[in-house]
Amino acid sequence: MRKRLATLLDSDLAYDYFQNKTVIIASVILLLIILVSIFAPFIAPHNPYDLSSLSLMDSLRPPAWMEGGVAKFPLGSDLQGRGVLSTILYGTRISLVIGFAAMILGGVIGIILGLISGYFGGRLDSFIMRVADIQLSIPTTLIAITVMAFWGRGVLKLIIVIGLAGWVTYARTVRGAVLTIKGSEFIEAAKIIGVSKYKIMLRHLLPNIMTPVIVIATVQVAQVIMLEATLSFLGLGVPLTKPSLGLMIAEGYKMLFSGYWWLVVFPGTMLLMIVLSINILGDWLRDTLNPKLK
Numbered sequence: 001m002r003k004r005l006a007t008l009l010d011s012d013l014a015y016d017y018f019q020n021k022t023v024i025i026a027s028v029i030l031l032l033i034i035l036v037s038i039f040a041p042f043i044a045p046h047n048p049y050d051l052s053s054l055s056l057m058d059s060l061r062p063p064a065w066m067e068g069g070v071a072k073f074p075l076g077s078d079l080q081g082r083g084v085l086s087t088i089l090y091g092t093r094i095s096l097v098i099g100f101a102a103m104i105l106g107g108v109i110g111i112i113l114g115l116i117s118g119y120f121g122g123r124l125d126s127f128i129m130r131v132a133d134i135q136l137s138i139p140t141t142l143i144a145i146t147v148m149a150f151w152g153r154g155v156l157k158l159i160i161v162i163g164l165a166g167w168v169t170y171a172r173t174v175r176g177a178v179l180t181i182k183g184s185e186f187i188e189a190a191k192i193i194g195v196s197k198y199k200i201m202l203r204h205l206l207p208n209i210m211t212p213v214i215v216i217a218t219v220q221v222a223q224v225i226m227l228e229a230t231l232s233f234l235g236l237g238v239p240l241t242k243p244s245l246g247l248m249i250a251e252g253y254k255m256l257f258s259g260y261w262w263l264v265v266f267p268g269t270m271l272l273m274i275v276l277s278i279n280i281l282g283d284w285l286r287d288t289l290n291p292k293l294k
């Protein structure tokens with residue numbers, strides 16, 4: 001373990017990371033956001049999802065530093081009397097869970113289909129790629145909106161729908177990488193000594209195609225979070241009783257022009273920081289792991 005850590009710290013990737021202040025700042029911000037969302041129950045002033053603790057008497061309180069604000073709600077409260085700070089912390093956790101879970105689901109499906117398509121080829125390859133082409137011709141947002149409109153709200157439903165809509169990019173990328181290296185000498189040697197096709201795919205092909213997959217996965221987390229926010233803004237995302245950042249922005253937007261700006265600005269700022277941090281890390285990984293793309 002120590003040797004691996006020492007090797008990583010001595011690598012070009014680590015050197016490039018510590019030389020890039022923007023990436024360091026982005027990664028620190030993202031790490032802090034992840035930590036505060038994980039420990040939200042211990043950090044948040046109250047549980048915004050506990051409906052029995054809410055009071056309409058606390059409705060639409062301004063931030064604590066403004067006239068009428070109270071220390072109980074540092075960033076103000078919403079129409080239901082939920083503290084904006086507490087709701088942001090809990091909502092960030094939901095947004096991140098959806099982002100990472102949907103990315104993993106889409107990645108697993110896409111990697112498996114890409115490996116099968118690239119390695120076996122033939123009619124199976126043609127069929128998988130035609131399905132991918134058909135799905136690519138339909139915008140992911142449109143697919144998600146259509147399915148969620150019929151299926152209804154729910155965190156698990158969002159993860160499944162967005163995950164199933166996001167496998168294509170992985171599959172096409174993995175297939176292309178497999179086609180590039182499956183004729184290599186080490187693959188031919190594995191075939192000669194009798195290694196099974198599935199072991200070749202898992203032990204020899206998969207480790208050698210993970211670089212573009214990591215880049216795609218990083219960027220897709222941000223895309224999923226934005227898609228979830230879009231669906232929640234349209235009323236097709238998470239339940240109203242457990243708002244994510246997108247739903248908070250949607251609910252706050254209705255009252256923005258009545259002067260309740262904090263209902264939009266604070267959750268919007270959190271969403272911006274998450275997406276911007278992930279995109280910065282994704283761009284850096286792409287440029288570092290694939291220098292030809294610079």
